[in-house]
Amino acid sequence: MAVRRSFKFLLRPTRKQVVALTACLADHQQLYNAALEHRRTAYRKAGVTVRYGEQSAELKHIRADDPGGQGRWSFSSQQATLRRLDKAFGAFFARVKAGLVPGFPRFKGRGRFDTVEWPKDGDGCRWDSQPGHPAATYVRLQGIGQVRVHQHRRVLGTVKTISVKREGRRWYVILSCDDVPAQPLPATGVAVGIDMGVAWLVTTSDGEHVANQRHLATCADRLAAAQRELSRKERGSHRRRKAVARVAALHAKVRRQRLDGAHKAALALVRAYDVIVHEALQVATMTRRAAPKPDGEGGWLPNGAAAKSGLNKSILDAGWGVFLTILSHKAESAGRELIAVNPANTSRTCAHCRHCAAENRVTQAEFRCTACGHTVHADVNAAINIFRAGLALRDAAEAA
Numbered sequence: 411m412a413v414r415r416s417f418k419f420l421l422r423p424t425r426k427q428v429v430a431l432t433a434c435l436a437d438h439q440q441l442y443n444a445a446l447e448h449r450r451t452a453y454r455k456a457g458v459t460v461r462y463g464e465q466s467a468e469l470k471h472i473r474a475d476d477p478g479g480q481g482r483w484s485f486s487s488q489q490a491t492l493r494r495l496d497k498a499f500g501a502f503f504a505r506v507k508a509g510l511v512p513g514f515p516r517f518k519g520r521g522r523f524d525t526v527e528w529p530k531d532g533d534g535c536r537w538d539s540q541p542g543h544p545a546a547t548y549v550r551l552q553g554i555g556q557v558r559v560h561q562h563r564r565v566l567g568t569v570k571t572i573s574v575k576r577e578g579r580r581w582y583v584i585l586s587c588d589d590v591p592a593q594p595l596p597a598t599g600v601a602v603g604i605d606m607g608v609a610w611l612v613t614t615s616d617g618e619h620v621a622n623q624r625h626l627a628t629c630a631d632r633l634a635a636a637q638r639e640l641s642r643k644e645r646g647s648h649r650r651r652k653a654v655a656r657v658a659a660l661h662a663k664v665r666r667q668r669l670d671g672a673h674k675a676a677l678a679l680v681r682a683y684d685v686i687v688h689e690a691l692q693v694a695t696m697t698r699r700a701a702p703k704p705d706g707e708g709g710w711l712p713n714g715a716a717a718k719s720g721l722n723k724s725i726l727d728a729g730w731g732v733f734l735t736i737l738s739h740k741a742e743s744a745g746r747e748l749i750a751v752n753p754a755n756t757s758r759t760c761a762h763c764r765h766c767a768a769e770n771r772v773t774q775a776e777f778r779c780t781a782c783g784h785t786v787h788a789d790v791n792a793a794i795n796i797f798r799a800g801l802a803l804r805d806a807a808e809a810a
């Protein structure tokens with residue numbers, strides 16, 4: 411069995427290459443914004459919807475007119491940028507159709523455009539472009555040159571797409587690979603149910619807690635404070651620019667912590683269990699929650715504690731989505747079985763006597779059954795119910 415997987419490595423560009431990488435990113439950003447402007451104007455002035463095909467056909471002229479600028483880069487990476495805009499519009503129209511009121515696709519300002527993708531290895535880019543080099547790995551990027559890669563692990567499978575991403579002052583290359591051989595783990599003979607929570611990312615039906623979310627919540631508090639601070643700064647001021655940088659740095663930190671916690675928790679589960687039952691995420695319920703009001707420039711309108719808890723909650727919620735994605739990749743590669751169950755009533759049903767009542771749940775952490783008096787950690791109780799629901803699903807599927 412083979413799976414798709416991505417590999418991310420730090421780049422070690424020369425000073426000249428940093429200048430070229432920066433220019434490459436800036437030109438792709440300019441292309442994205444110009445194509446967005448084109449679509450908006452056509453729609454406003456003439457009610458016409460411009461499509462990807464038309465914009466892609468224009469690329470030839472744009473490149474010919476600007477050989478020292480847009481003409482320097484790969485045709486394919488520019489097409490990928492236009493496709494990215496097309497995707498943003500596709501998502502926008504899908505949400506309109508669903509009766510939601512989505513924000514119109516936005517212009518990408520400084521620091522909001524950080525990735526260029528080359529959709530095919532060998533087309534404007536080449537992974538491991540100097541395979542004979544005794545000491546280092548290189549990636550060749552059109553218009554930039556041979557950039558040295560800090561390759562800290564082996565790449566498996568076939569390289570499909572190559573992306574370059576800027577994170578703060580660092581540059582990374584991300585390879586998306588197909589046909590990566592799965593690495594099945596030996597069977598353990600044990601199955602488990604997991605509950606995803608606020609204080610702990612995961613609690614198992616065996617009563618174990620995995621990956622503490624308190625770190626993440628602390629960081630989210632600081633992020634909320636930084637965003638309030640940002641909203642008080644005058645537009646275009648030096649202080650505002652500094653505040654924007656601080657918010658971006660905290661966002662990056664939250665992302666790193668979340669990824670790190672999710673990877674560790676997923677790895678521990680996949681190693682220990684053959685079958686993992688989890689609750690299916692209910693995205694609709696999550697988005698119905700009141701959210702903090704954005705001020706339209708990347709900050710948040712002050713609305714006190716509500717904004718804080720809203721942001722905090724949304725960061726933890728987003729963590730569950732990330733965690734489940736990582737868990738499913740690891741489970742697939744390790745040959746483990748994942749079962750998703752409907753989470754309805756799993757947190758209010760007594761795992762001991764099956765009595766179901768909202769009053770059973772005393773606090774966030776404590777479950778005390780009003781019928782039989784059974785007392786247990788609320789997350790463990792939920793995990794046991796999730797586990798049973800998963801086994802019932804599997805039995806039903808086998809019987810059918």
Ligand SMILES: [Zn+2]
Nearest residue numbers: 760763779782
């Ligand atoms: Zn009970």
